[in-house]
Amino acid sequence: MSGPEKDIGPRDISSSIVMINRRQFTKLLGAGILMTVGGTDTGQASKAQAVTPLSDRLHVGVNGIITVMTGKVDIGQGSRTELTLVAAEELKVDIGSIRLIMGDTALCPDDGSTGSSLTTPRTVPRVRAACAAARQVLVKLAAKHWGCDAGLLKVRNGTVIHTDDDQSISYGELARIGGVDDAMARAGEDNNAVTPVAEWTVMGRPVRRLTSEDIVTGAQVFPSDIRRPGMHYGKVLNPPAYGAKLKAIDLQPAEETEGVTVLRDGDFVGVTAPTSHLAELAVRQIAKTAEWDTVAQPSSDELFTYIREHVSNKHAKQGKVVQKKGTLQAALDRAAQVLRESYSLAHIQHAPMEPRAAVAQWSDGNVTVWTGTSSPFPVRSALSKELGIPTERIRVIVPDTGGHFCGKHTGEAAIQAAKLARAAGKPVHIRWTREEEFTWAYFRKAGIIDVRAGIDTSGRITAWDWTTWHSGNSAIAVPYEIPNIFVQSKTCSAPVREGSYRAVAAPANVFARESFMDDLAHAAKADPLEFRLRHISNDRLRAVVDAAAQRFSWNKARRNVTDTRGVGIACGTEKGSYVATCAQVEVDRECGEIRVVRVCEAFECGAIINPANLKIQVEGCIVMGMGGALWEEIRFDDGRILNAGFGHYRVPRFSDVPELDVILIDRPDVSSAGAGETPMITIAPAIANAVFAATGLRIRSMPIKGEYLKKSWTDKETLGPSQSGEMQ
Amino acid sequence: MTAKEAELVPEAIDLTVNGRPRQAHPRLYPRLLQALREELGLTGTKYGCGEGLCGACTVLIDGKAVRSCRTLTQSVTGKNIVTIEGLAENGNLHALQQAFIDEDAMQCGYCCPGMIMNAAALLRENPHPEKIEIIEKMDGNICRCNNYSRIIAAIRKVADQ
Numbered sequence: 001m002s003g004p005e006k007d008i009g010p011r012d013i014s015s016s017i018v019m020i021n022r023r024q025f026t027k028l029l030g031a032g033i034l035m036t037v038g039g040t041d042t043g044q045a046s047k048a049q050a051v052t053p054l055s056d057r058l059h060v061g062v063n064g065i066i067t068v069m070t071g072k073v074d075i076g077q078g079s080r081t082e083l084t085l086v087a088a089e090e091l092k093v094d095i096g097s098i099r100l101i102m103g104d105t106a107l108c109p110d111d112g113s114t115g116s117s118l119t120t121p122r123t124v125p126r127v128r129a130a131c132a133a134a135r136q137v138l139v140k141l142a143a144k145h146w147g148c149d150a151g152l153l154k155v156r157n158g159t160v161i162h163t164d165d166d167q168s169i170s171y172g173e174l175a176r177i178g179g180v181d182d183a184m185a186r187a188g189e190d191n192n193a194v195t196p197v198a199e200w201t202v203m204g205r206p207v208r209r210l211t212s213e214d215i216v217t218g219a220q221v222f223p224s225d226i227r228r229p230g231m232h233y234g235k236v237l238n239p240p241a242y243g244a245k246l247k248a249i250d251l252q253p254a255e256e257t258e259g260v261t262v263l264r265d266g267d268f269v270g271v272t273a274p275t276s277h278l279a280e281l282a283v284r285q286i287a288k289t290a291e292w293d294t295v296a297q298p299s300s301d302e303l304f305t306y307i308r309e310h311v312s313n314k315h316a317k318q319g320k321v322v323q324k325k326g327t328l329q330a331a332l333d334r335a336a337q338v339l340r341e342s343y344s345l346a347h348i349q350h351a352p353m354e355p356r357a358a359v360a361q362w363s364d365g366n367v368t369v370w371t372g373t374s375s376p377f378p379v380r381s382a383l384s385k386e387l388g389i390p391t392e393r394i395r396v397i398v399p400d401t402g403g404h405f406c407g408k409h410t411g412e413a414a415i416q417a418a419k420l421a422r423a424a425g426k427p428v429h430i431r432w433t434r435e436e437e438f439t440w441a442y443f444r445k446a447g448i449i450d451v452r453a454g455i456d457t458s459g460r461i462t463a464w465d466w467t468t469w470h471s472g473n474s475a476i477a478v479p480y481e482i483p484n485i486f487v488q489s490k491t492c493s494a495p496v497r498e499g500s501y502r503a504v505a506a507p508a509n510v511f512a513r514e515s516f517m518d519d520l521a522h523a524a525k526a527d528p529l530e531f532r533l534r535h536i537s538n539d540r541l542r543a544v545v546d547a548a549a550q551r552f553s554w555n556k557a558r559r560n561v562t563d564t565r566g567v568g569i570a571c572g573t574e575k576g577s578y579v580a581t582c583a584q585v586e587v588d589r590e591c592g593e594i595r596v597v598r599v600c601e602a603f604e605c606g607a608i609i610n611p612a613n614l615k616i617q618v619e620g621c622i623v624m625g626m627g628g629a630l631w632e633e634i635r636f637d638d639g640r641i642l643n644a645g646f647g648h649y650r651v652p653r654f655s656d657v658p659e660l661d662v663i664l665i666d667r668p669d670v671s672s673a674g675a676g677e678t679p680m681i682t683i684a685p686a687i688a689n690a691v692f693a694a695t696g697l698r699i700r701s702m703p704i705k706g707e708y709l710k711k712s713w714t715d716k717e718t719l720g721p722s723q724s725g726e727m728q
Numbered sequence: 729m730t731a732k733e734a735e736l737v738p739e740a741i742d743l744t745v746n747g748r749p750r751q752a753h754p755r756l757y758p759r760l761l762q763a764l765r766e767e768l769g770l771t772g773t774k775y776g777c778g779e780g781l782c783g784a785c786t787v788l789i790d791g792k793a794v795r796s797c798r799t800l801t802q803s804v805t806g807k808n809i810v811t812i813e814g815l816a817e818n819g820n821l822h823a824l825q826q827a828f829i830d831e832d833a834m835q836c837g838y839c840c841p842g843m844i845m846n847a848a849a850l851l852r853e854n855p856h857p858e859k860i861e862i863i864e865k866m867d868g869n870i871c872r873c874n875n876y877s878r879i880i881a882a883i884r885k886v887a888d889q
């Protein structure tokens with residue numbers, strides 16, 4: 001619970017005022033002053049310096065509290081806890097002595113956007129190297145203080161200890177003596193100083209979410225919870241359809257309303273009012289007068305035709321070749337059997353629980369924007385462009401945010417809030433409605449995958465020919481031992497606004513590949529597990545497959561398959577981690593229902609930093625992956641989203657959750673990879689394969705709708721929407 | 729709402745929020761969620777959909793779990809509201825709050841206030857529900873981080889006590 005002891009933390013920052021730079025900030029910290037003062041920004045180096053001085057990364061307070069700064073943000077994936085514990089490990093202090101400031105462009109170094117599972121492989125090593133180097137700086141200062149050799153000193157629990165005469169001095173005391181800031185400014189990160197895995201005492205052990213108490217008491221301030229004195233609420237006029245251009249509008253009715261400010265800036269029209277309800281009324285008033293020019297827009301009914309017909313010019317003949325080996329055509333000619341199939345997947349929405357939100361406050365031509373995004377620095381650049389002011393005048397602060405799933409890389413709400421706040425001359429709060437989030441955020445790409453493979457008489461795959469249309473390249477490379485491979489990827493123009501998603505294209509490529517592996521196993525009359533193992537030479541992949549299959553009791557589960565109960569397996573690798581999933585489903589073909597009853601997943605991402613959080617991530621990925629696997633699908637027509645709400649866009653709920661069995665494989669000898677994405681790539685094919693095992697019916701499109709099973713009791717052909725067009 | 733109907737809405741109402749007498753202004757804040765967050769500054773209660781479909785905005789009204797996004801402010805005149813901020817008593821966390829912490833039942837945590845309030849009402853009605861009843865009663869609450877199994881574990885922990 002927040003007590004008086006809490007000094008600088010993100011919540012204090014969010015309630016503080018506007019422009020301050022890191023140097024001023026550290027000064028304040030050094031003097032033990034909370035940030036309640038104003039000031040103007042004097043600018044900070046925009047380019048990352050060759051050597052980042054430690055003073056950019058951390059500050060040792062006279063109270064012994066160490067403030068660590070990172071441009072990464074926590075949007076639910078647990079990075080705050082992870083980075084705090086690695087800092088504590090390297091500084092040899094307890095976790096409670098670390099204050100981590102995240103995602104504040106005025107205070108934090110630019111560690112890149114939070115995405116692509118990069119916090120663990122990229123930022124963790126940098127924070128470790130900085131904190132380890134800082135520990136050495138503190139030891140040297142103690143040595144200087146005592147006039148002894150640094151080699152005689154040890155560090156324990158935030159205190160430097162003289163091994164000979166048992167003297168000790170705490171970090172706080174060193175800070176009080178002075179010179180720490182200067183020494184930190186002269187030193188840089190040191191990779192050689194980091195603590196080896198075998199000596200970890202904080203890392204590698206389960207640590208709960210550090211903000212949990214604030215979360216369960218409602219005290220945590222999410223971006224949409226930011227309040228500023230005199231704040232108004234903003235509301236934007238959205239076009240009635242994609243591509244619609246504003247022809248005419250009468251702003252007067254709203255302009256005449258007391259307390260309301262109206263802004264028109266090109267196509268952007270928005271209002272502010274003292275309450276969100278009044279803002280809503282004002283926008284409705286003017287919306288009635290708006291005239292729009294619309295243009296024809298594609299429909300999701302013809303999505304897969306659209307994709308095939310809109311391949312980019314550069315990929316008209318051949319896509320980007322991602323993997324090539326041997327001689328494909330000759331191998332296909334020689335094959336005992338050749339199979340070819342097409343798979344497809346729909347657009348889906350991230351639908352984070354907290355929709356986009358921002359609060360902007362101007363002061364002397366500078367603006368501070370609190371917003372939920374993965375990318376504080378790119379959002380600052382976007383603001384600079386949209387507002388026509390230099391980045392030095394913009395401070396973006398990202399409070400811990402209510403979900404992301406790679407859906408908040410952009411800063412729409414931040415831009416809207418900043419424009420409206422400038423017009424109103426007041427702090428302005430914007431929070432998108434669920435419908436806005438479903439309509440005006442971006443979607444995960446849809447796509448089609450065409451695949452063809454040859455197997456020889458011994459049941460080995462000899463040729464692999466693969467084309468992904470549009471959905472992207474993640475996990476596209478086939479991880480199996482196959483002598484002849486050709487894998488390409490084609491980009492197409494997008495029918496709706498698209499962007500990143502958790503694991504990006506990996507769920508698509510792995511769904512197709514692992515479904516097809518089952519088709520091949522079936523053709524080769526082999527067990528799906530054994531057939532995969534036959535083609536795996538990578539030890540790490542084999543280890544997760546073995547672990548999942550063993551825990552699941554695969555052979556026994558296979559024997560128990562009936563026409564209403566099936567089991568499936570799938571595996572894959574992406575972003576340096578490995579995953580295998582076994583799923584058991586129950587199907588009711590009369591009702592068209594697929595129910596996942598049991599999932600066993602093994603995951604390996606190198607040395608585990610926080611097993612507690614890793615397990616949560618894997619569990620969350622499995623269930624989130626079930627959404628895209630079974631139900632989630634954006635439908636659109638005429639430039640409108642037809643299911644822009646939780647009433648018609650089905651996401652996983654309590655009653656959908658299967659029995660979950662997660663196996664974490666620790667590899668202390670391998671450097672840690674991120675874990676927020678890859679654990680979700682194998683659930684969909686594991687389900688599709690389980691459905692096939694029970695019914696003999698192969699659904700080749702995500703979502704794997706149960707209703708397809710109702711359609712045809714005997715038809716063993718592809719079930720799913722038409723994907724029209726032949727394989728090229 | 730027509731102008732005439734709007735006039736029928738009282739300008740101010742009295743209610744009790746987390747044990748304290750408060751006033752709210754339904755004309756400015758027609759939904760309870762708006763009144764709580766914007767007027768009374770109780771931002772622990774979250775917006776997730778505004779349609780009664782996600783449970784993020786759940787509060788207790790006279791002990792019953794209610795979706796504040798669908799509740800008209802004028803309808804809670806004289807009622808007793810408890811929000812997530814009022815669940816802990818005398819600085820002691822409610823057993824559910826502690827169980828959520830112990831079971832690590834959160835990722836981003838945005839859904840948690842609504843989850844906890846809904847679960848609090850459920851346990852008030854039946855202090856020892858079976859797992860199946862928990863699932864049934866919680867099914868209207870969405871967690872997009874998909875922490876469902878841990879939330880169930882947290883509720884069961886309290887239910888088993």
Ligand code: FES
Nearest residue numbers: 776777778783797
């Ligand atoms: S916000 Fe009220 S139920 Fe979703």
Ligand code: FES
Nearest residue numbers: 835837839871873
């Ligand atoms: S913890 Fe993020 S929505 Fe539930």
